[in-house]
Amino acid sequence: MSDTRLETIGTDSPARITLRIHPRDNVAVALTDLPAGRRVAIDDRDIALADNVRHKHKFTLEALSPGEIVTMYGVTVGKATQAIPAGGVITVDNVAHATESGDVQPGSKPWTPPDVTRFRGTTFDGFHRPDGSVGTANLWLVIPLVFCENRNIEVLRQCVADALGDDPYRDYKRMARQMLAGVSGNTDQSDASDPLAAAAPTRFPNVDGVRFLTHTLGCGGTDDDAEALCQLLAGYICHPNVAGATVLSLGCQKAQIQMLKAAVAARDPQQRRTVDYFDQQSSPSEEALIRNALQSIFDGLAAADRIQRQPAPLAKLTLGVECGGSDGFSGISANPLVGGVVDRLVALGGSGILAEFPELCGVEHELVARCTDADIAGRFRDLMQAYQRHAAAVGADFSMNPSPGNIRDGLITDAMKSAGAAKKGGDGPVVDVLDYTEPHRRPGLSLLCTPGNDVESTTALAGSGANLIVFTTGLGTPTGNPVTPVLKIASNSELATRMRDIIDFDAGPIVRGERSIDELAEELLALCIEVASGRHRSHAQRLSQHDFIPWKRGVSL
Structure with a gap:
């Protein structure tokens, strides 16, 4: 990141309180809460803040008239909708969305790769698939082709968790039972007398688990919706982290088994992935459907367990x-x-x-x-x-x-x-x-067309095909x-500390x-x-x- 500035606040040790990210920027970022009237020095400018500026918010380095462009990261990020004095805070009331337009040529931006000496020859231990891809996990999938099968997917999830002793929510279930019984104490401590508190057995030590997907699609939408769903599910079935899948269909829905088979075949023309399909309307009973699906899952786990992690070059990592x-x-x-x-x-x-x-x-x-x-x-x-x-x-x-x-x-x-x-x-x-x-x-680097919605995008x-995702x-x-x-990855250390049970890495020291x-x-x-x-x-x-x-x-x- 270019042109960061170190500001002092009158103490013996310097502390950065504002940041101008790019030399073309006409706004700066407050790194801490700053009161109106506070003077800050940025480059050769000495600015008195016209407003209170909360940390993370931006203030102008010069007076802006209505229609003038706001620049940050060296690019247009908005335009003033009313006069803003120098040192004025940027808000939704005085700035509107605006972008740059320009005719640029592909390949016109040069790139100097970073020094990667430390990682030359480094490998990771992954699951090598017959198609040449490498997984960072080894999973079996259970997927519905239509929302009508979500209940059966949940039945299978609970049955498999119970059979394997691998219930991810056992600690919370124990907590609920203790609360109902009026028992106080540290619910993080396991209770040897509680069967749900036991650690999952290692019957399939090379398998990372079974994943049960549910969704609200498969019927009632357009043909394009059904096709997009099948293409997405095929991407999951053929994912490097997936050994195979059990698929449940109702039978009459728009997203037909043949559509999914065609999508899978396009990604796996050699049919190297094991995929078992079950149609409820063709089954003699629900019990038969569940029995056959369970057999598929356990057979799949046994086959997946025969694959072990082996060294792979970092070139086999795809980071979403x-x-x-x-x-x-x-x-x-x-x-x-x-x-x-x-x-x-x-x-x-x-x-x-x-x-x-x-x-x-x-x-x-x-x-x-x-x-x-x-x-x-x-x-x-x-x-x-x-x-x-x-x-x-x-x-x-x-x-x-x-x-x-x-x-x-x-x-x-x-x-x-x-x-x-x-x-x-x-x-x-x-x-x-x-x-x-x-x-x-x-x-x-590839660009992928997705919405900004977090879960839809991940x-x-x-x-x-991303076999690892980093989420800021x-x-x-x-x-x-x-x-x-x-x-x-937390952008700030306060978040990394407050939500340390979900944050893996703190980027706050950069700020x-x-x-x-x-x-x-x-x-x-x-x-x-x-x-x-x-x-x-x-x-x-x-x-x-x-x-x-x-x-x-x-x-x-």
Whole structure:
């Protein structure tokens, strides 16, 4: 990150209280609460703050008239809707969303790969699949083709958890029983007399578990909805982290078994994945359906258990990047930190996937300049424009993307949010652009068309083949994924401390100027390798945060 400034506040030891991110910026970020009248020195300017400025929020470095552009990260992030004095705070009342337009050439932005000497020759321990992909986990999937089968999926989930002694909620169930009985005490301590408190047996030591997906689609929508669902489910069935799947169908729904089989065959033409399909309307009874599905699951676990982790090059890692519950520090610390990890992984022959198209609005020209050729750049423009048309058709616009929490913590416009969100993709070349559900194809950085909705986007990242996901947050979010390990990166140390049960890594030292992005990027990449190898479990894995929501296109931002 360029041109950070160290401010002093009259003490013997310097403390950074404001930050101007780029030399072209006409706003700066308050790193702590600053009162009106406070004088701050930035470059050759001495500015008296016209308003109280809360930490994470932005204030102007010069007076702005209505219509004048607000610049942050060196790009347009809004325009003044009323006069703002120098030192005035930026709010939704005085600034509106605005973006840059410009004709840039693909490949016009140079890139110098980071030094990756430390990681040359480094491997992770993964599950090698017959198609050449490598998983960071080894899972069996149980999937409904239609929402009518969700209840049967839940029956199977409870039966399998009980049979394996692998109930992820046993501690909470024990807590509830103790509360009902009026028993006080530390519910974190296991009770040897409680069968639910026992540790899961190691009957299948090389398997990371069974994942049961549910959803609200499969019928009642359009043919395109059914096809998109089947393509997404095929992405999960053929995922490097998945050994095979059990699929339940009702029979009469729009998302037919043959549609899913065709989608799976396109990804797995050699039929190397084991997939068992069961149709309830063709079964003699519900009991027979459940019995056959259970047999499929246990046979699948036995087969998956014969696969063991083996060393694999880092080129086999595909890192999906996501942000949710973002704050005014996300684009300063956590997002560029993750971008540093992506750049290192790409330099090592690996891959990154940057999603959330509504949160790339305003930086399209920068991404086009990073595309390796005109066809890739053209596809990015086409998908962005098509998405915007879909949103407009239901009365929505990308400018509506920032949530109340985003705005409260300093992300005033979508362009401001986007300029920081795009930092997760690093600075390397864009080698491919994927539409929703399309599989990852090329090493390097790809863009994936998804909404900004956290779970819809992480669901799509895994569906396109990300075998590890890094998720940045400034406000805190418990999102995980059923098949792909998710690591949470806090933009600030207060969050990392307060929600330490869901946060895996603290980017707060970057805000305070204590650690550099380069230093922490190496530490975070090392942690990613440990998680990919199964030697470290992320909090999302530990808490069984298995969120799965397919995207119904054109509705979600």
